[in-house]
Amino acid sequence: MxxxxxxxxxxxxxxxxxxxxxxxxxxxxxIDEHVVFGLDGGFGFSYFPTRGNTPDIIVGKQVVMPLRAARLLGVAxxxxxxxxxxxxxxxxxxxxxxxxxxxxxxxxxxxxxxxxxxxxxxxxxxxxxxxxxxxxxxxxxxxxxxxxxxxxxxxxxxxxxxxxxxxxxxxxxGSPRNSPRLDLVAPVAVRTLSREVLKPGSRSLGIPAMKVLTATAPSWATTKRGEVEDVDLQGNVITTTALARQLLHLGRQIESFGTGGGMFRPMIARFLTTLFEHCDNPGYAEAADLFEQSAEHWTGLGKALLARSACADDSELAGLVDAVVTSVRASMELEKRALAGLTAIQGRG
Incomplete structure (x- = not known):
């Protein structure tokens, strides 16, 4: 302090x-952190392939610091x-x-x-x-x-x-001018989230970006080649392969870089659960459950990449790439169902 x-x-x-x-x-x-996260509306998925053997950028959000929560709270x-x-x-x-x-x-x-x-x-x-x-x-x-x-x-x-x-x-x-009523302001954030993740207007964002990742990851064996320097989980400089570095970086993005694990999916699930408690609409609880299921796939993948990427041989690395494709596809289908359900709630509202 x-x-x-x-x-x-x-x-x-x-x-x-x-x-x-x-x-x-x-x-x-x-205010709870997961409520700020949900109101801000930055949740989603971003995928930015890079040229050469530099790791592709993969993030569990679509907007950096959108400040929508502040606007809904009346904060300057x-x-x-x-x-x-x-x-x-x-x-x-x-x-x-x-x-x-x-x-x-x-x-x-x-x-x-x-x-x-x-x-x-x-x-x-x-x-x-x-x-x-x-x-x-x-x-x-x-x-x-x-x-x-x-x-x-x-x-x-x-x-x-x-x-x-x-x-x-x-x-x-600035100081908040009012205390938000979640039953009024949170559905606005959910409407934005559903629209921008399902149909973001860019192949680098949302569900389209997840599809691009599943199509691109198999090519990493040929695009992420050669020896490179990296830092292991203990902060030691190591020499590894570009493919292993790519997989390790993805594991960090899923589990380590401020996501709380599971690529933010448990966090959005908690927000939707809180919204269910305020609105008493079971559709929010159903979507929360689907995001929790998606989080299990993301967490399983992230932990496997962190534990095995640095020391894996070529065969094991190929297996990890396959796991990326399989896990992301499974998560994508669950999240499409969750977002479709949330869209239906907004339509009925």
């Missing part, structure tokens, strides 16, 4: 939802792009904390040494210490951590994770 400003660090599952929850709590409004949000430590420190003088986007590969305490990048991550910056460091509240940790100003600036300005580069973005929040 930063002295005197009311901010209390709490660990969380999804970085941007947990960061918003913690800032809102400091401003006097306590201000966006900033300070490029210097001094500029960031100046912003912190007026708010309990500032939420900033970072590339976790360049935050030393993540132990990735710049060899793995993900620029869609968020932390709250609580204060400047005055000694060349910032106190950072990362939802993945049990307590705040001090980060050198130069390291934080590098993580905020990283260009290593296209199309998910941080681009210096910083957000500050």
């Amino acid at each position: 930063s002295d005197g400003n009311g901010y209390v660090h709490r660990a969380g599952i999804h970085s941007e939802s947990a960061c918003q929850r913690n800032v809102l709590a400091a401003l006097g409004h306590d 949000v201000h966006a900033h792009t300070p490029r210097s430590a001094a500029g960031l420190a100046e912003i912190l003088g007026t708010v309990p904390a500032a939420t900033t986007r970072v590339d976790i590969g360049l935050l030393p305490y993540w132990g990735l040494a710049g060899r793995a990048s993900f620029g869609g991550y968020f932390v709250n910056v609580v204060r400047a210490t005055g000694q060349g460091e910032f106190e950072v509240s990362d939802p993945a940790r049990d307590s705040t951590v001090l980060v050198r100003a130069d390291d934080l600036t590098a993580a905020r300005g990283s260009r290593n994770s296209p199309p998910l580069n941080p681009n210096w973005r910083v957000y500050t929040f």
Whole structure:
């Protein structure tokens, strides 16, 4: 906790939802992280193939920091792009904390040494210490951590994770003007979620992107070739194959990079369960159950990739690629059913 400003660090599952929850709590409004996640409407799927042997980017969301939850809560949000430590420190003088986007590969305490990048991550910056460091509240940790100003600036300005580069973005929040009625505002978020995941208008997003992944993954054996450097789960630099690195990175995206496991599917299931409790519509509970079933496929895949990718031989790697295709197809069918059911609820409403 930063002295005197009311901010209390709490660990969380999804970085941007947990960061918003913690800032809102400091401003006097306590709301569950999974409710922020559901109201924000960024849930879904994104797949961005890359050229050469660089790992393809696969994310369990479709929008980074959409701020729809804030709008539904009546919270004013201000966006900033300070490029210097001094500029960031100046912003912190007026708010309990500032939420900033970072590339976790360049935050030393993540132990990735710049060899793995993900620029869609968020932390709250609580204060400047005055000694060349910032106190950072990362939802993945049990307590705040001090980060050198130069390291934080590098993580905020990283260009290593296209199309998910941080681009210096910083957000500050005003006090909530009202307490939301979930029975009124949550169906709006569900309507948006269903439409944008089923028919996003882009083959890189939603259900279409899952189809593209199942069609593309079998080609990884020929496109992800050669020896490369990576970082293992203990933060040690290792030499591995590009295919093994691709599979390990997918495992991290499913289980490790701020998803809480299961590619965010358990989290959206909890949101839908909460909505069922407020609206008493069994359709929300049915969709939640389908997403829980999907989460089991994602979690099984993610754990297998994390446990076996780094030490697998060519035959085992081929088997893991097959598992990617099989698991994603199974999840896709379950999620299509869930989203169709949610769409039907909205139609009846």
